[in-house]
C-alpha cells in the first residue's frame with residue numbers, strides 16, 4: 001500500500017527546512033547575545049536541505065556519488081542541532097562527537113555501497129549515529145530544560161524522533177530491506193518518511209518555543225533590575241515587597257514585622273566631580289556588592305536610581321534591622337582602604353508590623369529617618385519615630 005509519494009514528501013521537507021532555516025537565521029538577531037546556539041540551529045537546517053537535494057539526485061547520479069554525501073550531510077545537520085542546543089544551554093559543544101558521527105556514517109555508507117552492498121546494513125549503520133545524536137538532544141533537554149510546556153513539547157518531539165531512528169535500525173536487522181526501504185510501499189515506510197520529513201521543521205518550532213520562553217524570562221529579569229548594579233529596580237522591588245507582605249498577611253501573626261533600610265551615600269556628588277562619572281558608577285557597583293554581602297538570602301536589595309539603595313528585611317524587628325544597618329555602615333567605612341574612592345552612607349530605618357500598610361508609606365517613613373541622619377551630620381543611622 002503506497003500512502004505517500006516519496007519524491008513529493010522529500011521536496012516538501014526540503015522546502016520546510018529551507019524556510020525554517022531562514023526564519024531562525026533572521027530571528028537570531030532579535031534575541032539577546034546571551035542566547036546562543038540559534039545560528040547553529042539555522043545552519044543545521046540549511047545542511048539538511050543540501051542533504052535532501054543529494055537524496056533527490058539519486059537516480060540521476062550514481063548512488064556512490066550521492067548517497068554517502070546525503071547521509072553524511074544528514075548526520076552533520078543533526079550534529080549541528082546538538083551543537084546549537086549545547087550552546088543554548090551553555091554546555092561545551094561536542095565537535096568531536098559530530099566529527100566522529102560523520103566519519104562513522106561515511107565509512108559505513110561507502111562500505112555497504114561499494115564493498116559489501118547491503119541496504120538493510122546501511123540503514124542499521126546510519127541508525128546508530130542518528131540515535132546517538134537525537135539521544136544527546138533528549139539528554140540536553142531533560143538535563144537543562146526548565147519544566148515548562150515549551151520544553152515538554154520540544155522534548156516529546158525529540159523523544160519520538162529518537163525512538164523512530166532506533167526502531168528503524170532494529171527493524172532493518174529483524175525484518176530486512178523490504179520493511180525499511182522508503183521507496184517501497186508500506187505503512188511503516190510511509191510513517192517513517194512523513195515523520196523524518198516533518199522532523200526538522202517541527203523540532204525547530206519546538207526549539208523556537210523554548211528560546212521564546214528563555215527570552216521572556218530574560219526580559220522579565222531585565223525589566224525588574226537596575227542595569228548598572230544588577231540589583232532590583234523600583235519595579236522589581238515592588239514585586240518582592242508585595243510577595244513579602246502577602247506572606248506576612250497569610251501568617252496572620254501580629255508579632256511579625258519587616259524592616260526597610262534607606263541607604264543614601266554621603267556627598268556622592270563630590271566623588272563624581274572629583275573622580276568622574278565612570279568612577280562614580282564603579283563605586284555604586286561596589287557599594288551594591290558590599291550591601292549585598294551584609295544581607296541574608298531572603299533579604300531584598302534594590303536601587304531606585306541615584307545613590308540611594310533600599311533594603312527589605314523580612315521577618316525583622318527594629319533591633320535586628322539596626323544590627324544590619326550597622327554592618328552596612330561598617331563595611332562601607334572599612335572599604336575606604338580599597339582602590340575605589342571611599343564613601344560613607346546615611347541610613348534611615350523603618351519597621352512595618354501592619355500588613356495593610358502601603359509600600360509608599362513605609363518608604364516615606366524610612367526617608368524621614370534618612371533625612372534626619374543627613375541633618376544630624378551624615379554617616380549615621382536613624383530610626384523612624386512617630387511625631388510627638
Ligand SMILES: Nc1nc2c(ncn2[C@@H]2O[C@H](COP(=O)(O)OP(=O)(O)OP(=O)(O)O)[C@@H](O)[C@H]2O)c(=O)[nH]1
Pocket residue numbers: 228264265266267268269270272276277278279280281284305306307374378
Ligand atoms: N556616577 C553616578 N552618579 C549618579 C548616578 N545617579 C545619580 N548620581 C549622582 O549622585 C549625585 C547625588 O547628589 P546629591 O543628591 O546632591 O547628593 P550627595 O552629593 O550624595 O549629598 P548628600 O546625599 O546630601 O549627602 C549627583 O551628582 C548625581 O549626578 C549614577 O547612576 N551614576
